[in-house]
Amino acid sequence: MAELITLARPYAKAAFERAKAQQALAEWDELLTAAGQVVADAATRQLLTNPGIAEQKKAEFILECTGKTATEEQRNFLMILAENRRLALFPEIATLFNSFRADLERTIDINVSSPFELTEEQQQKLAQALSKKLDRNVQIETTLDTSLIGGLVVRTGDLVIDASVRGKLTKLAESLGS
Missing domain, CATH: 1.10.520.20 (N-terminal domain of the delta subunit of the F1F0-ATP synthase)
Known part of the structure; x- marks a missing residue:
């Protein structure tokens, strides 16, 4: 590759x-x-x-x-x-x-996985927050992932922000296991 x-x-x-x-x-x-x-x-x-x-x-x-x-x-x-x-x-x-x-155009495509449909208002707020953080114009694509329980997983390129309940439970289990 x-x-x-x-x-x-x-x-x-x-x-x-x-x-x-x-x-x-x-x-x-x-x-x-x-x-x-x-x-x-x-x-x-x-x-x-x-x-x-x-x-x-x-x-x-x-x-x-x-x-x-x-x-x-x-x-x-x-x-x-x-x-x-x-x-x-x-x-x-x-x-x-x-x-x-x-x-060149300072844009970025972001995939947001959530266990429920995001409203247009939620998508706009998320886009604004990510736009400030990444200093880019953000285009959001949403996908449903019912295995997340709650929260969101944001992916773009090699950046992953796991703010899901599943991700937090996994981190907790790892810290308890060590």
């Missing part, structure tokens, strides 16, 4: 710099994300490893499957990836591109 990210980084950086210069971050983001989803499919992965199909045909297939209309520069980017046999890197390129964009 680390190898793929390392290989994808220069391509993602180049795409990001070009998109930023064109003020077309959203358009590039959409195309790269869609291409990443196409390439992540098992059938597409198998097609990409077929030596009997020309690399340009593989790139055209990916573009066609995205359903997006690509600019000339985006097509060129796709063809460069194809020439270098790097089409399989699209999921990692999309992930890195999204990360670069989030850093």
Whole structure:
């Protein structure tokens, strides 16, 4: 996994710099994300490893499957990836591109797990508090996890804030056991 990210980084950086210069971050983001989803499919992965199909045909297939209309520069980017046999890197390129964009726009996506539905007001208050703590604009996605009993678990990247009853009980059990 680390190898793929390392290989994808220069391509993602180049795409990001070009998109930023064109003020077309959203358009590039959409195309790269869609291409990443196409390439992540098992059938597409198998097609990409077929030596009997020309690399340009593989790139055209990916573009066609995205359903997006690509600019000339985006097509060129796709063809460069194809020439270098790097089409399989699209999921990692999309992930890195999204990360670069989030850093530029100072945004962060956060997943909040709770044992009950959060109201819109609760989500806004949580977003404001996390926004102050992280110094970013926060986008919250909520999921239900009935095993939590109460409280919340907040996840973003490698940051996890476990404010759940289950988490507190686990910590208590660990401290009693030692």
